Amino acid sequence: MSLAHLAGLLADPTRATFCTTLLDGRAWTAGELARHAGVAPSTASEHLSRLIAGGLLAEERQGRHRYVRLAGPEVAALIEDLASFHVPTAAPTAGRPSATPGSLREATRRSAEAHARTCYDHLAGRLGVAVSDAVLARGLVSDEDGTALTDRGRTWLTELNVELPARAGRPGGRPVVRTCLDWTERRSHLGGAFGAALCRTALDRTWVQRIGSGRALRVTPDGDRALRELLGVEL
Structure with missing residues (x-):
């Protein structure tokens, strides 16, 4: 997979959310991921198909249920490394606070x-x-x-x-x-x-x-x- 293709797969916020969610090491259903990301099941299915085709996720079927997980520890390491990389931003100014969690739960x-x-x-x-x-x-x-x-x-x-x-x-x-x-x-x-x-x-x-x-x-x-x-x- 080319770097540009990989970057394109992870550039979408929903697909990035799916990948970081799956860092817990468990298999999730498409419906669970859809609810977690706040998207429609049809939208989740489309994004998951792209991630599976790109080799970032692996699919498992058990009866009627479709489960997905990260394709392996190498993919997990890549996602974790990318998550640890932060581009420096301008210092906060009056009226523009620094990024903070949006809720007590978060x-x-x-x-x-x-x-x-x-x-x-x-x-x-x-x-x-x-x-x-x-x-x-x-x-x-x-x-x-x-x-x-x-x-x-x-x-x-x-x-x-x-x-x-x-x-x-x-x-x-x-x-x-x-x-x-x-x-x-x-x-x-x-x-x-x-x-x-x-x-x-x-x-x-x-x-x-x-x-x-x-x-x-x-x-x-x-x-x-x-x-x-x-x-x-x-x-």
Whole structure:
């Protein structure tokens, strides 16, 4: 796909909203996305067809229902990176306030996502960055010659009964670990197979729970205890 074609796909506000919504890593129906974006079902269907044809989304059918999700972690990383890029604007002047959330509900959502959220299938926000700092400080991941999982890190995963996909790190497979710029913290959190495994473990063991239908997460008391004991993370 050419850069111009990709830019054209994401230039439409509705299609961009669909892609950022799907950063929660789950599959959504066309109707759910239509309601979320505030567009008619027929309009949503047209936009989704373009995103699927362009390779940004993948379609799954289950009975009468049509589900869509981001085509893969590479697409998620692209969308997250684009979301983190802000073009400088003129400083606010009298009578023209800086951009602020339009409602209390929007402000609450942004605050929750800044604290802890999913970035496709790994942890992001202050929680994600704190976990990233902790695994680097403990030598579970090294950034001395590119970001890589260390032998100590693999032993740590084994002790937690956490497995990485067999193809992780192999040609054609997903990177074992990669950095991902966090758009709220302006620092990196960890993605790749390692980051996904940590996020999946945190959800499965109820260390974190989703808040509503969005990307925001809540750290549970069990999670607070586990993160403190395993990584020394205190939020």
